[in-house]
Amino acid sequence: MSAVKKGEAMEQAIISQAPQLEKLIATTAHEKMPWYHGKISRQEGERRLYSGAQPDGKFLVRDREESGTFALSMMYGKTVYHYQILQDKSGKYSMPEGTKFDTIWQLVEYLKMKADGLVTNLGEACVNGKTAGKTPSLPATRRPGTNGYTPPPRAPSVLKPDVPTDREVLPMDSDVFNPYHNPNEVRKFNIQRTQLLIDELELGSGNFGCVKKGTLTTESGQVDVAIKVLKSDNEKLVQDEMMREAEIMHQLSNPFIVRMLGLCKAENLMLVMEMASAGPLNKFLSTKKDTVTTENIVNLMHQVSMGMKYLEEKNFVHRDLAARNVLLVNQQFAKISDFGLSKALGADDNYYKARTAGKWPLKWYAPECINYHKFSSKSDVWSFGITMWEAFSYGGKPYRKMKGPDVMRFIDSGSRMECPPACPERMYEVMKECWTYKHEERPDFKKVAEYMKSYHYSISNKAKPEEAAAAAAAEPIK
């Protein structure tokens, strides 16, 4: 064979192998990325994230030590969160319930655009020592659709201007395809009626009116929203209540609390909120008994404890924490909602005193709420215990058929609800601590969230038996 012919044959061979080579490059591409830190422990990941600036979204990807899987660690609110990156049987990567990708770097690119169940979108990379200063080049351009997604046909005008030319066009590069939203971006207090499309579909209702599904149009695209629509014949009192709820929600910003996006004053007064489409926790669990694991519930209740810790730090009392008021974005992501009874405490106050008793959820209330009308973060802790009981009973009704006065006698006599059958002993201990009679002796949310975190990590990190053992042997929360 002549040299020319040999060269041609070689070229043919390389071309025919191109898809495999491409795949090989793509599947190992993350190793060249500044955010990839290789095999390091969870603690070392935390140490690296905490060193230097700590902006929300700062992240790294690491190999989980024993299991051969990947983990994503990210900063939010000066706290590091860890997520396991799942890999399905066909080798695709995703966050729990999230969109699947062939490669880690594609998943990371996607998570920069869409939180997909994370506390927030990925932001700047926590740079590993090896690649600092270098700009990694991404694998060569591939045809759209090879990552399991088929982005819509696009004219150049629908591509974001900053899409690098040396890499594949990803679904999230298209404004048309990508309806992601960062709630912080669309947060606006006054929403124009023209920005809202209201569905007929009702998500729920109350004496104020109903909550409808809808779409909010903003500069960054369209977002699914939940819209609390005040009935037009409602009296001023109910209108004032809704304005107060909006006022409270407007001051809150936490991944585990339903965000208010704005108010729209049109044919009705409307409170526009981010959508938690999987609905109330109690209903979700009662219909999904067979598919939701205890670990899943621990994760959700850990999130609720973090949302409540945030409220406690901001000096807000919720006053209606219950499983019906924990809404799910998906099976792995919970948000606290319904601030209709909530109060902002004064800087020097640690409780709110209600002048008169109202239509109160007595079974969720601590003794001091019922006896003295005193509400504090500590009384929210009591309600958190009841909410945990509901969750671990898969949406069971607390105190079954007992009436309010029977419950009060039951509590006063020192009795407490029993451990639900599927509930881990450690979680029942937290509940009992939350039901400490004297509020001065009850743990605060800082303690409760800490305990939930350590238990959650111990069971979701089976690769580290010593940590699980330490958590199992940990002191009770007081």
Ligand code: AMP
């Ligand atoms: P509320 O009066 O706030 O308890 O809302 C009544 C019902 O509307 C709730 O139980 C939910 O089923 C539904 N709902 C309220 N807010 C939202 C939301 N942000 N996303 C999805 N559904 C919601």
